[in-house]
Amino acid sequence: MVTTETALKDAMTSIEGVIGVALVDYSSGMALGTLGGGKDLDLTVAAAGNTDVVRAKMRTMEMLNLKEGIEDILITLGTQYHLIRPVTGRAGKGLFLYLCLDRARANLAMARHQLKRVEGDLDV
Incomplete structure (x- = not known):
């Protein structure tokens, strides 16, 4: 099991094409940790905005009476x-x-696989 800081560093170094990574509390929308980002990617704003995405999907799944959990959500730009x-x-x-x-440098299948590993190792 690894800490938040270690998990974020692992994601930044082991996943090709990463621009930024964050661990977010979707009840508050607050980022518990961030790494990367920059002038073109404000991870604090992204954390809050993606909280709305997660909440909306959770509500929709509840209304549809779907019992399985979300593995991941992909937004393609x-x-x-x-x-x-x-x-x-x-x-x-x-x-x-x-x-x-970064879509030009990333391998989406490998990124999903690596993020699953990072998530599995995370100890909050």
Whole structure:
């Protein structure tokens, strides 16, 4: 099990094409940790905005009476992939990992695989 800081560093170094990564509390929209980003990607704003995405999907699943959990949510832009992965396990309830990738440099399948590994190792 690894800490938030270690998990975010792992995502930044092991996933090709990462622009930024954050661990977010979707009950408050606050980022518990961020790494990367920059003038073109404000991770604090992204954390709050993607909280709305997660909440909307959770409400929709509840209305549809779907019992399975979300594995990940993918948002595809012209030059970027945005990947949202809820943290599983009791300690991670209400948290998600947010990953922004440069579409030209990233391998989406590998990024999903690596983010799943990072999420599995995370100890909050």
